[in-house]
Amino acid sequence: MMKFYNLRNAVLCLLFLLCFFNVKAQEMRAFGNYSMYFGNKNTGTIRSVEAGIDYGDFPSVAFQLSASYLNSDNKDKEHYDYDNYVLEKLSTKGSAINSSLGLKVYNVFLDQDEEKTFIYYIMPKLNLARIRATENFSSTDYFYPSHSFDEERSISSWQVYFGxxxxxxxxxxENNSNSIAVCASYNRINLTKGLSKISHENFQYGRHDSYGVGLSFYLGVKKPSKKN
Structure with missing residues (x-):
């Protein structure tokens, strides 16, 4: 069972900082995001739909709080065992409900006194996900058909990860803060995490490095004034 005490303290500290930051915060913006993470040999393509708020001093620094749903394509594997008499097939899929807290910093490494016509950001994020992984396994014995069987099982698990x-x-x-953003993301969510503990001998699961691209739409109040 996952221990949440340290995580809870970290989240409380971040929320305290967010409340303190409210003194200087100028804007709040709602946003929606759609992202796609590219698959590899261990996982299919992961799709993510996200919604949340940005709260801060734009375009300088802001906190972002969001919730998202992630879903992966089915991943199928086949394996012949025992001198090709037994065909084992495995199909896996995963999904997750994810919450995240990020710190968005604009125009890092650029001169703050310059006119900010080029607006880019870097945002580290702390994530907490409730993952549900499903495994469908079948074993077909062509020599002893009575030994053939099908099995399906699901496991839910928690994962804390950074992105x-x-x-x-x-x-x-020029007169509002509505915007569109294109982004590239990296995280280590593992949508088949729970299955690694119970997987059949011939099928192994590892950690996943997820690289993706996304598109965000922001709706807010006036565009932040540029500082001279």
């Missing part, structure tokens, strides 16, 4: 997002933001007008 990072880098993006470029396009403001839609």
């Amino acid at each position: 990072i997002e880098i993006g470029y933001e396009f403001f839609l007008s």
Whole structure:
């Protein structure tokens, strides 16, 4: 069973910082995001739908709080065992409900006194996900058909992981903060995490490095004024 005490303390500290930051915060913006993470030999393509708020001093620094749903394509594997008499097939899929807290910093490494016509950001994120993984396993014995069987099982698990997002933001007008952002993301969510503990001998699961791209839409109040 996962221990949440340290995580709870970390989240409380972050929420305290968010409340303190409220003194200087100028804007709140709602946003929606759609992202796609590229698959590898261990996992299929992962799709993510996310919604949340940005709260901060734009375009300088902001906190982001969000919730998302992730779903992976089915991943199928086949394996012949015992001198090709037994065919084993495995199909896996995973999904997750995810919450995240990020710190978005704009125009890192650029001179703060310059006119900010180029708006990009870097955002490290702390994530907490409730993962549900499903495994469908079948074993077909061509020599002893009575030994053939099918099995399906699901496991839910928790995962705490870090991620990072880098993006470029396009403001839609001069008098408001509505914008569109394109981003690239990296995280280590493992949608088949629970199955690694019970997987059949011939099928192994490892940790996943997920690289993806996404598109975000932001809706807010006036565009932050540029500092001279």
